[in-house]
Amino acid sequence: MRTRLTLLVAATMVLVLLAFLVPIGLLLRQVAQDRALGQADDVVQTIVPLAGGDPATLQVVVTAQAVPVTVFLPDGTTVGVPATATPAVLLAKAGHQALTVATGAGRELVVPVVGANGTSVVRTVVTDAELSRGVTRSWLTLGGLGAALLLLGLLVADRLARTITAPITQLSEVSHRLANAELTARAVPAGPPELREVAGALNHLATRIQDLLAAERERVADLSHRLRTPLTALRLEAESLRDPEEASRVASAADGVARAVTAVIQQARREVTTQPAGCDATAVVSDRVAFWRVLAEDTGRPVTESLPDSPLPVAVAADDLAAALDALLGNVFAHTPDETPFSVTLTARPSGGALLTVADEGPGFPPSAATRGASGGDSTGLGLDIARQVATTFEIAGGPGGAVVSLSLPTL
Template sequence: MLAAAVTGAVLVALLVPMALLIRTVAENGALSRATSAAESVVVAVGTPDLPLAVERMPVPATVFLPDGRVLGEPAPVSDAVRLAKTGRSVTAQAQGGREVLVSVRTAEGPVVIRVFVGDAELAGGVREAWLALGLLALALVVLGIVLADRLALRVTRPVGELARLSHRLAGGDLSARAEPGGPPEVESVGRALNHLAGRIGDLLEAERESVADLSHRLRTPLMGLGADAESLRDPEEAARIGARADALERAVSAVIEETRRRADRDAAEAVTPARRPSCDATSVVRGRVLFWSVLAEDQERAFTIELPDGPAEVAVSEGDLAACVDALLGNVFAHTAEGLAFAVRLAATATGAVLTVSDDGPGFPAEFGERGSSGGGSTGLGLDIARRTAQASGGGMRVAGSAVELVLGRGTGAG
């Protein structure tokens, strides 16, 4: 549309004056031929050959003699003819065209030679010229639109490819790459986007390897902790510490396996969406509270647990939900005084379940914030783990006083 508008404006500015010039040239040519025909009779004025010269004229002509006689084509005596009889040659507008009047002085008086030029002759060839100009303008507009479309496609196609590539990268397909093309600027953007995708992949791979390496390094002190537990004289204390060391080692092993599987899983999910994980929240919460109950007895903490009578399916993997419950209960034991009671309540809902962990402590401080800032002297990562777990299931997290409420859903979303 822009090309059509610009081309049309240029053509109008160029062709309108040209069309007017063509009409003027055509009129001037017709009048010039009429004047030449009238002047060809002038040499015969005053001689006996005048009637013959009038008959041989290539165009119809009229000669007004001083004695009132009229030779040639009959014509009315107009104001222009009267003006010409005073000795002036004129060209005047007449009905249906124009009349060219040439005045010749003789001894008997002025002789006026009149040649009439009709409108058709005045516009001879003008319509054809205008039609040719119109067809030329139309052809130029169409050509401009076609060329503009080709040039626009050369830009929009690579930009569209870059948009599709960005969506693939956002979907987790870090192997997606663009074929640089189009104008230099668009090609530069494509190369930069390819570089960015490669850099993101390298950073993620480095992060996974760092987590796996760090987790692997933890195995050595864990093995030492297990050996120390076996050397304790109290069998019950040795069994308890050994069980915790084993649980910690299993958690570290799970972290190593998860980080090493994530790359392949992300690539597969970019092509085919993975099946949504799910678990029975009732079973997981019961098991984690049972695990923490040993420490609760050591710290003389009273606790209550409320669970549904049946299973409560939520869109969270068993490992993620267990880590979420551990993070919430870990906060209770880490940030409240020994002896303070806590409660765990899981309620099944039509869309999932609601998990509430509360304690008798002072509650969360007013400056409680987001990830990395809990306001309680900790990293705040525990609550962030709980929040992300709930949001991944289609729910969310609410904090009120000393209670944390997680809404666990069965679909994707953020609450």
């Protein structure tokens, strides 16, 4: 925008300068020609009274002039600069009329003088150099003045454009900071009134977003905290079971849910950060598969696990990756019959990161499964979206006879 404003001012100034300088340049050339012709005419008019007088006096006066003058006497002789009679001289002598004729060398001035002995003709030539004397210097002066004015105009235009574009650039920077979750970023109202109004509106929007997010975090935290009461009751019920192994398993599951609720509360109250988190995908996936394996054995589901032998770092927080895998495996248990086999595969990607795949041999996903909040079963429909949030690419494949969900995890 700054460049465009400067170019617009430059184009306008060039047109204005041309509109003024071109006529002035032509006028200066005309003035120079008129001045040269006027000087030559003054010389001729000085000699005219002497043309019919004493030839000696005429010779002295003609020789003393600054311009070349020739006087053609009635007897055919000449006084002054030797020259032959031109058509203009002959025409002036015959017609008794003063003439100014353009020639290849410049302008020829002839004035007839009628005397007692006949008609004399006074002739002088104004060369092209005399006609254009000083014109080139004047044009160069005008050109320099025009260039100086143009540069000054561009400097002023650039400063004015900067006063307009600087607030716009600041607004852009603040908007990018807000987009990067830096909610404390604020714009300084500056520039024209319209831009100051936009800056105030952007600041108001940022404050409103910050307030809404704070309120949303508190609501999520409050909602999650309400789950602690039924979890406490579940833990007490688990402790009352007579089978110690069964009690331990149910208590462990209740503790896992309690940890998940605590993580939700902490995440809801955590300030948004742009720093990427990371974890060892191999360790997280192995831990969650081990957790779900117990329930798989109770429901007769064969589990196939394929994990790397070494740590596999990814740019996903451990809690987020665990929640994503729990959501996918929870769908397997919730939407497939007992004894349905499923598999979990984690492989390293050649370009970095990892590929996590969860497959089962159940009835597959309904057409609405890819839509957030939509579910083909009796659920919230948010499980797949939780998994989608941690992946760079998210793919669902398979229909009746099996389903495959693939998550590409970013590299750390």
